[in-house]
Amino acid sequence: MLNRLKNLQLLIGNTPILKLQDDTINLFTKIESQNYMGSVKIRAAIYIIQEAIKENLINKNTTVIESSSGNMAISLALICRTLGINFIAVIDPNINSYYEKVLRTLAYKVEKVTERDSVGGYLSSRIKKVKELCINIPESFWTNQYENINNAKAHYYGLGKEISEYFDELHYAFIGVSSGGTISGVSKRLREKHKGIKIIAVDSEGSSIFRNDFKKRHIPGIGSSFTTSHVKNSIIDDVVIVSEVNSIIGCKLLLEEHGIFVGGSSGTCYIAIKEYFKNNMLSGNDKPNVIFISPDGGSPYIDTIYNEDWINETYMQSLINI
Ligand SMILES: Cc1ncc(COP(=O)(O)O)c(C=O)c1O
Structure with a gap:
């Protein structure tokens, strides 16, 4: 089975690092949309599957199952297609219409949960569904990006290594967080060479990762x-x-100021950097080297964060509900 993944491996990694114009810092971003399937997640997906095959956790009769907001699912769907095995994606209503269409084309099955969990998100509902499926489907394998150490290892050996080797000195890395696989693997790798680097986690308001929101x-x-x-x-x-x-303003600024068309989490990091260096004055004359990861491209968000009607509807509704 591992042989079948060889062509895919050629389409993953060695993504470009771009230097962006900025007056106060040397600002760089790693464009992960250049990976096959358009995001950073294919790195984690292929590494998790590859290691599971090596450990005999996946064979030709296995059904792979994962909960995902989009990128992980479309990556796994493509990989499982390549291997000729079934993949079930557990998604929620926040998924982009584009990702949903891709999944309904590539995956064996798509399960969409609609019930919000106790903190107003969908993640716990998705995981409950995954657990149910794992009980009911014999020979199922949950890739479990949330707890699988190979999610973080993929980024230690891939993304983290590439960023680390690009720079002689790197002072700050801003990394968006969801499962945390990226920040875990990348930060570990960067700290080995770039002593004193500051790792800044970037999260969305309303998320419960770093505070009870x-x-x-x-x-x-x-x-x-x-x-x-x-x-x-x-x-x-x-x-x-x-x-x-x-975050939406961040995406628009990246487009207007730098011609970079990226997804929501990239815009979130861009704004985080602007806010961080406004609040934390830099000492000394040398500009620090700062990188943020752009995990995916803008096209999948064309009907949402790049659509004025969606923005007005979504956030006006939120304001009305307050
Ligand atoms: C667009 C995007 N940005 C950021 C992340 C966060 O990565 P991680 O789950 O490794 O924390 C993801 C993960 O799915 C993603 O799809």
């Missing part, structure tokens, strides 16, 4: 209804929380 969120990919072991095991220097409206 309960608010409806609409932008997939960033934030979570609970704190995973990946996050608990990461050494994080600071956390910046960004409202969804500001």
Whole structure:
């Protein structure tokens, strides 16, 4: 089975790092939409599947199951297609219409939960559904991005290594958090070479990862209804929380100021950087080297964060509900 993944491996990683114009810092971003299936998540998906095959947890009769807000699911769907095995995606209403269409094309089955969990998100409902499916389907395998150590390891060996080797000196990395696999693996790798680097976690307002916040969120990919072991095991220097409206502004600024068309979590990180360096004055004359990861591209968000009608409807409704 592992041989079948070889062509896919050629389409993953070595994504570009772009330097963006900025007056106060040397600002860089890693464009993960250049990976196959358009996001950072294919790195974690293929590594988790590959290691599970090696450990005989997956064979040709296995049904792979995962809860995802989109990127992980479409990556796993493609990988399972390549392997000729079934994949069931457990999604929720926040998924982009584009991702949902891709999934309904590539996955064996799509299960959409509609019930919000006790903190107003969908994650716990999705996981409940995954557990039910695992009980009812013989020879099922839950990739479990939230707790599977191979999620973080994928980023230690892939994304983290690539960023670390690009820089002689790196002072700050801003990383959006959901499952925490990215921040866990990347931060571990960066700290090995770049002593004194500051790892800044970026989260969405209403997410319960870093504080007890309960608010409806609409932008997939960033934030979570609970704190995973990946996050608990990461050494994080600071956390910046960004409202969804500001995330959208971040996406628009990236497009207007730099011609970069990216997804919601990238815009969230861009605003986090602007706020962070406004509040934390830099000392010394040298500009610090700062990177943020852009986990996916803008196209899947064309009907949401790049659509004025959706923005007005979504956030006006939130204001009315307050
Ligand atoms: C668009 C996007 N940004 C950020 C993340 C966060 O990555 P992680 O789950 O590794 O914390 C994800 C994860 O799905 C994502 O899809």
